[in-house]
Amino acid sequence: MDLQLKRRLVGGAVLVFLAVIFLPMLFEDGLRSPSPFDRTMPEPPAPGEAPARIVVPDRPHLPLSSGWAVQVGSFSSAANADALVARLRQAGFPAYVARLDRAGESLYRVRVGPVLRREEAETLARRLRERFGLKGFVVSHP
Template sequence: MNLKITLICMALLLLAGCGGGVATKPEASAPKQEAAKPDASKSATAPNRGGYYLDDGPGDNPPANLDDIPDAIPRYEPLQTRFNRPYVALGQNYSPMTEYQPYKARGLASWYGKRYHGNKTSTGEIYDMYSMSAAHPTLPIPSYVRVTNPANGKSVVVRVNDRGPFRKERLIDLSYAAAHRLGIVGNGSGIVEVEAIDTRPPEQAIIPAAAKTPSAKPPVAATGNYVQAGAFRSRANAEQLNERLRQNGLAQDVSMENWYNNGIYRVRLGPYASRDEAERAASNIRQTLGISTLVTTNK
């Protein structure tokens, strides 16, 4: 009898040891988000997540003058072959432009911030989220573009020095500073218009057929101080800016013209009586329209 009881107790102990206690079904957990792949998903802002992707976001100590960070200054930079070779990202083939081409497109812009701040861009430069820069899948590197937010009329000039975004619904990936100036940081993305800026030297620029006659000479500017409010390859875009300047009363007491030279329409106001007066006018235009301006003096 004692042997039978002993055997029963041993069997119960064995079952308890194998089962590890009462078995329960694990609770369903939230889907695990895949970590972003370096240089391939900087722009992968989750559509319903809001301002930024995963652990990206604004810096902990942003500069106090975010609204005053100046636009990138377009200048001629020879294109680097090694930065503009065909490549594959996330299974998609891309063939970057290898020379300047007129480019204008409208689409969704995203931005990237502290997750990539201090890391290398596609050019090997250090990414600064507080500079005016951008990433684009196919525009030449390096190059410059004007990005405009049609919802509020604000625009910035950025330097393209990185590749991305690699999602079909996104057009361009902006630095945090550029996105802030355009007013799209809060939503994480926004519709923008992107237009390439031709920075090639005159001997390489596209010369319109009407300017190829022997008698065609560059115009001579009158003496004085001027404010350049924009530069466009499209005359229609220059005229649109003219109208905005008029509607906002920013062209009072001075003349305004579309100064055409080397295939570019430059929207100029002036002449002003002094450079200080021109600087004040330029500042007023920047604050009212959110665009970059340039003060020049012709002697």
């Protein structure tokens, strides 16, 4: 095969590769459906203010395949996990329990979120640390 033909084939392959990567980005906004991650989390109320009422299901329905949450506790007792979730929800944070079954034992992980971007989850973890002293860490969701 001569050198000029090889160069044209490689150049064409590179152009197709770049088109596959960048063309969807140009049309993304028109094709994307609304997502629960598009909303921003409300700020928790200042001390002395009444907390806003937020209704969050026990396991939020997420149509997207990925997101981020902050894990703030892990309990062997469902009652302890539920107590922390109630405390966080009362303060306006969207908390939930993720149950994990291993070797016949259940572990109840308390998580806050989910949010779309990791940076948002890290900010949420910082707010939880400042407000409640909870040393949470960012985990992928679900």
